Amino acid sequence: MKLFSKEQVYQGDKLTAERQKISSTDLMERAGMQIFNWMHMRMQGAQVPIHIFCGIGNNGGDGLVLARHLILDGYHVKTYVINCSDKRSKDFLINYDRIKNVTKDWPTLLSCTEDFPEIHQDDIIVDAVFGIGLNRPVDDWVKSLFIHFRKTKAFTLSIDIPSGLSTDKVLEDEDAAVWAGYTLSFASPKLIFFLPETAKYTIQWEVLDIGLDQEFLYTTNTEAELIGKHEVLPLYKPREKFSHKGQFGHSLIIGGSHGKIGAVTLASRAALSAGAGLVTAYVPKCGYMVLQASFPEAMVITDTDEEIITAIEFDIEPTVIGFGVGLGTNTKTISAFEAFLEKNKIPLVIDADGINMLAKKKTLLKLLPENTILTPHAKELERLVGAWKDDFDKLKKVKAFSKKYTCIVAVKGANTITVFGDKLYINTTGNPGLSTGGSGDVLTGIITGFLSQGYEPLEATVFGVYLHGRSADIAVEDFGYQSLVASHVIDYLGQAFIDLFKQPEQPTEATEQEQEKA
Structure with missing residues (x-):
């Protein structure tokens, strides 16, 4: 299995949209739906409180798509937006409007000065705060939020990559990232899942197929390959x-x-x-x-x-x-x-x-x-x-x-x-x-x-x-x-x-x- 770099994932998203004649919003919908299918197959309607924390970029947009489908299927969902910047991605804003059309319980905007929401050990946390594009240290408030996740001892599911991690360097502060019980990764797993200093941030991982262009997947050469029986x-x-x-x-x-x-x-x-x-x-x-x-x-x-x-x-x-x-x-x-x-x-x-x-x-x-x-x-x-x-x-x-x-x-x-x-x-x-x-x-x-x-x-x-x-x-x-x-x-x-x-x-x-x- 190929391990695509951050740059290759972006390229694959772009080529997929062009060759399949779909928008980036459609691709985000597809990704969020795959996460929903994964959760729904395992939960089968169980009314466990699900806390979905969304950033304001495309990873947060994935989280909003997931939240919308969970709400429509009758799950007990609470959605939060980490509202610490005015820079929102286009697809995030589209899905922010969409979720407001399916529920009166609009996403809670968490500012950098507010207290954290109450979460119990038996609840579920979905981490959709940052994706693979993060290229700076997280703010102290966000780091405190990640620490709060760990203290609750609730099961934490990260989308694509545990938030706060980079795909090509090791964190100096291990509290500045989410510690996930499970990570659902798009296209391929990430190299950091297999290195001694970074593997600890996710206990398990799984790759979700979001329908990226097949020619891109087969013909793109990668720096790293994962070796299993099929290889x-x-x-x-x-x-x-x-x-x-x-x-x-x-x-x-x-x-x-x-x-x-x-x-x-x-x-x-x-x-x-x-x-x-x-x-x-x-x-x-x-x-x-x-x-x-x-x-x-x-x-x-x-x-x-x-x-x-x-x-x-x-x-x-x-x-x-x-x-x-x-x-x-x-x-x-x-x-x-x-x-x-x-x-x-x-x-x-x-x-x-x-x-x-x-x-x-x-x-x-x-x-x-x-x-x-x-x-x-x-x-x-x-x-x-x-x-x-x-x-x-x-x-x-x-x-x-x-x-x-x-x-x-x-x-x-x-x-x-x-x-x-x-x-x-x-x-x-x-x-x-x-x-x-x-x-x-x-x-x-x-x-x-x-x-x-x-x-x-x-x-x-x-x-x-x-x-x-x-x-x-x-x-x-x-x-x-x-x-x-x-x-x-x-x-x-x-x-x-x-x-x-x-x-x-x-x-x-x-x-x-x-x-x-x-």
């Missing part, structure tokens, strides 16, 4: 009946040090479970018995040193190398890494201490093969690209880094974002159960396994990140967040693959009858 399914490479292991590559996992051989075991198991034809682990001598005993499917090559890797020499021809898990950053290991990079032409997936070594000695970055894949967590990323002031600055730095070194960076997090040049691929799978040691090693192995089979580096990363998270989502149903461990993610990879082809279950007649009774 990764076309990437899947099926296997033929007479295929054999030699067709799916040979993954070499280089890593491990005394006490950290488990990381290599996890990555190696994950690579094979993701589909690699063969897997070899390259470890210090201390890892030989561990791997041979715990993972018999893998082949093992050892360094001459007992506890660390001091040289990287092998007589096999791997398709791809996964490097860095459990490796440590001993000076001898760094020297071995540098000597290896100077002659290596094999595609790389680098994680953990491999990234830490690159950060310690940044001249090594110039030796990376084109389209090398890096999978840092937040602290590793900071060592690599430097500190950032906020999430947008972080993405800016990662994009610059990716372009400079022609590499792919998977920025791990609740919504892992794969960055390649100026493009962002935002993952939708995964859960807090992945906050456990070894889950990153598993991701490294999965991506390595995909690359081994012939997936392009970007495909391998995007698909690997998705499948890693989806496996955890399936596993967590059996283990819960706290008890999920990294090896569970490997164990459930098969179910994650199968899930790619599962159709949503259709309710049976009995289920539908039960729902009607409920």
